[in-house]
Amino acid sequence: MKLFKILFSTFSMLLLGLTCVTVSAQSLTNNKRIADVYFQNKEYYAAAEYYKKALNLKPDSSGIIVPYASENKVKEESPKRADYEYCVYQLASSLRLYNDFKGAEEWYAVAKNFRDAKYILGSFYYGESLRSNQKFSEALVAFNEFLKKYPSKDDFSARAKLEIASCNFAIYEMRYPRLYKFSKLMNQINDKGSNYTPLLSNENFYFTSSRPVSVGNKTIVLDDEKSNTKVSHKETPFLNAIYEASGNPNEAATVVKRLGTVEKGREYAAPAFHPNGQLMFLTSWTNKGTRKIYLVNIGTGNGKTWSAPKELGPEVNVNGFNAMQPFVTKDGKYLIFSSDRPGGFGKYDLWYCSLRDDGTLGQAVNMGNTINTDEDEQAPYYNYVSKKLLYSSNGKVGMGGLDFYESEGNFTSWTEPRNLGYPFNSSKDDVYFTPLDDEDAEGYISSDRESVCCLEIFHVKKEYITIQGTLFNCKTKLPLEGALVTLSDSTQKMRMTTGADGKYRFKINSNREVKLSGEKENFFKKVLTYSYDDLAKMDTLMNTEFCLTPFKIGIPIVLKDVLYEFNSAELTETSRAIIDQLYLIMQDNETMEIELSAHTDNIGSAAYNLDLSDRRAKSCVDYLIAKGISAGRMRSKGYGLSMPVAPNQHKDGSDNPEGRQLNRRTEFKVTRK
Secondary structure: OOHHHHOOOOOOOOHHHHEEOOOOOOOHHHHHHHHHHHHHOOOHHHHHHHHHHHOOOOOOOOOOOOHHHHHHHHHHHOOOHHHHHHHHHHHHHHHHHOOOHHHHHHHHHHHOOOOOHHHOOHHHHHHHHHHHOOOHHHHHHHHHHHHHHOOOOOHHHHHHHHHHHHHHHHHHHHHOOOOEEEEEOOOOOOOOOOEEEEEEEOOEEEEEEOOEOOOOOOEEEEEEOOOOEEEEEEOOOEOOEEEEEEOOOOOOOOEEEEOOOOOOOEEEEEEEEOOOOOEEEEEEEEOOOOOEEEEEEOOOOOOOOOOOOEEOOOOOOOOOOOEEEEEEOOOOOEEEEEEOOOOOOOOEEEEEEEEOOOOOEOOOEEOOOOOOOOOEEEEEEEEOOOOEEEEEEOOOOOOOOOEEEEEEEOOOOEOOOEEOOOOOOOOOOEEEEEEOOOOOOEEEEEEOOOOOOOOEEEEEEEOOEEEEEEEEEOOOOOEOOOOEEEEEOOOOEEEEEOOOOOEEEEEEOOOOOEEEEEEOOOEOOEEEEEOHHHHHHHOOEEEOOEEEOEOOOOOOEEOOOOOEOOOOOOEOHHHHHHHHHHHHHHHHOOOOEEEEEEEOOOOOOHHHHHHHHHHHHHHHHHHHHHOOOOHHHEEEEEEEOOOOOOOOEOOOOOEOHHHHHHHOOEEEEEEEO
16 A cells, blocks of 8 residues: 555655765675665665665666576575565565555565565565556466465455456456546646645645755654664655645646745645635644644735644544545535544545534544445545545555545435546556536546656546437337437436437447437337447447337237248247347336237138147247246237238138238237336
């Protein structure tokens, strides 16, 4: 889990250039001890570099370190196998925790084969690294192999099963991308460090960045009590702070400025504004402390400076636990935040408080186990108009890392969250959404999809397909007025009623399978299904004209040209194709019940014809049952020669072949709609 990066971690990319090590020896042991100090203090970039030194790694002729060559060398030359395995595993872990999954994948590929039981999780992390690198099929193999050799039924076995489901989901999503357009902001907004929590408020663009700032020349000493090793280095210049961008965030000329002054040891992130324009909530913390949410009054003084941040009370901040990522609904009624406080379902849960005009709060309420999981839920956004909650979680089936999920609700009940799929989500972390409009059709997110280590800000815009056409009466060929036309996919249903011109029009963001249906009283409902490939061919516009067939309950409809073998109830191939048309009608009209009947001419006895027609009608019903239509919706009946629709003989007694042909018919009538 990449929690430290997303929750405003201190970055150490430039750390090595500033490092002064109190121990100068370059032996494996000393380098390993120094690496351990950095690792224990979560300085993973520096730790990785010293584990490399401990392993005496040198790049090959192309400048790339090859872990497999090192493995072979140790097998041949080094008696210190235990030290080697420890450093390899720690190097892989440092790279993973620094979010360099490409490097982590290569070293876990070595570590997963170590026999020592303390490295058994190497197989799990190898799969996690493969998944983060979008190697989903290989990750499936790795997670399954991990489960085969991992005996414990604990959090890791549960996570491996979730990862397997997520890899299968991701493979499907990558095959059928959804309709979104992404572009990374190529300006000062995405500078060094991590850039995240985009926020649009009163036409101003705010965000958090851990870009380097001037913090003086202080030396910090890190230590590891177990080994009694100390390392000193210059204070990191990477501090999280809130910035404001002037101009269009998408343009190269955008200029950013830091809000507030640099405070040594204190960091700020994730601003949220009250709609009254006077109050701002934010997250703040120090290197040793927990994260807490503060309130700032930005309407005091000359209106250009912040008041001193005031820590919120126990409604939000509980001693010893973290509260972060505040969001205020646009109607000003609720404050939503993420916290690991007691009473939740997992690590970080989403909570909310009622919010009064003066900024005071009601007691925090957990958003429930429909939203929260036993992992992390973060970065809430709620549209009070559409009543949709958008947030990030790593506790559900998804693309990997933190994914965006959407749920609809009113703070008392929520629909099952749906993953927004690829490319809205990636195999890494996707978090923090802010919209450009009330329809959430365009906005900004944070993601590390294109970065080795850090979150960056992307512009995202929904794309649409327009499905339109005209609905006709199949019998009259005229436009059908007053028909209900419905367009549905896996997430929504849209409806409209046709006017005198019979026209309909829908605009959808889905390119997955969609169903278009038309229905009207005394007409058979018609359903058309379009696959992903069908929609891909249409690009942005699809014109569809279709018609509905009228009927009346109890009035027979002839299935023309349904034929049987001579003196038999067996359907011909041509007849089956015609019965298939009735099958489609039955499938589209799910509650409709019918009587299916067969009739004969008057050749042969009445008893013979009655039996033959009964067997033929039953043959048709059996065929429909075999195709999946419920037997309870149909009954078969043979009428023999008792219900002719044309004379079998002419008035002079001669044979009438045309009349006999009309009498040898198969019909159905609707008995219940």
